[in-house]
Amino acid sequence: MTDQLEADAGIPVGISACLMGEQVRYNGGHKRSRYCLDVLAERFRLEPFCPELEAGLGVPRDPIRLVGKPGEDPRLVGTKDPSLDVTERLAEVSERFVEQHRHLRGFILMKGSPSCGLERVKVYHDNGMPSHSDSGAFVRALRLHYPELPLEEEARMNDAVLRENFITRVYAFDDWKRHVEPAPSHHVLLQFHSRQKYLLMAHHVEAYRELGRYLADAGRRPLEEAMQHYLQRFMAALSRPATRKTHANALMHVLGYLKRSLDGEIRQDLLAAIEDYRQGHVHLAVPIRMINHYIKRHGSDYVRAQTYLDPHPYELGLRNAI
Incomplete structure (x- = not known):
């Protein structure tokens, strides 16, 4: 009976909140995914989450980006105000998320996001010039604390x-x-x-x-x-x-x-x-x-x-x- 109830409710899958149409992006916008909402939502119980919002960054907000050197974990700092550093805050939010969401069977991520990008997210030098690419900070935390969790970017599902x-x-x-x-x-x-x-x-x-x-x-x-x-x-x-x-x-x-x-x-x-x-x-x-x-x-x-x-x-x- 428990299996049937879970199946009827849908398989729990996390998703970047902006993909659900929630206006949580730095500019107050969203990236609503028709495939996720019109197709996958019939099978999955989609649970939206925005690590940047959870870390206390408002909407709209100054954008953040990854800054660091190859081989090091990049930091999350403000694009316009480099003194804004939310690296530790987002790490705490991410670890707490994993502790509270061990029931998830997967997570669908927003492409290019400094927090939620799966891969090829730009990392910059301190001087503002592009350095290399990496995964978003939230993604790195998911891989560290919940390595078996299936991850994919919404855009890659094309x-x-x-x-x-x-x-x-x-x-x-x-x-x-x-x-x-x-x-x-x-x-x-x-x-x-x-x-x-x-x-x-x-x-x-x-x-x-x-x-x-x-x-x-x-x-x-x-x-x-x-x-x-x-x-x-x-x-x-x-x-x-x-x-x-x-x-x-x-x-x-x-x-x-x-x-x-x-x-x-x-x-x-x-x-x-x-x-x-x-x-x-x-x-x-x-x-x-x-x-x-x-x-x-x-x-x-x-x-x-x-x-x-x-x-x-x-x-x-x-x-x-x-």
Whole structure:
């Protein structure tokens, strides 16, 4: 019942408040995201947050920027008034946010923001000249204190592969939060790995092998240590977008569970669909839909349970574009 109530309420995902249409930017404006509000809000319970506002900066406000040297954590200082330094304030706000939001399954960020930018945020020399690029201060805190949390910029989700990757990670992390964390055990950890096996293979085959070996004797390790190691490695592996080659490899492994149940002509049709996908002639939805058709009829409980076959709601159409 608890799982159903959570599903009905939507998966909790954080989002930069300006993307929700809230007028919290330095100039009093917003960056309302139609995709987040019109599409993702039907599946996710979006929880807006603006670290700069939380740190006490008003609206409108003097803009801030990252200042520092390569190899050092940049500071957050005023663009017009360099004596304004909110580095420590924003660090405290960010750490408190993580402490209070461990329930989140992901966070959608605002591009280019000195606090919320995921990457390629400009860092300046003290003299005001551009130096290099880094992540925003809030993002660095999230990565430090909540490294397993899926992060993505709203603008980067215009890329179909990155969009599908982020949403896949959110649903995988939600699986962990709902089915592993409430009653952790070595057995539950093994069950999670079992159903995520081919999803992991499609994203990072080396991590798939490594974590398989790790779990072979994880029962000898303290449970908390095993869970922490597994989760961080698993989520890091999923953050690497799958390619046509790695998807095709995972599909071939899944197909192996059907080879004795299907006649030669059907097997050839499925192999042809996988090859068409690998060569870029069709989208991933084509071989997945065909394989799912036969998995439902002839597959074992083990292969039917693989999240790789349905990692996110079909209605989102994410695999129709990759």
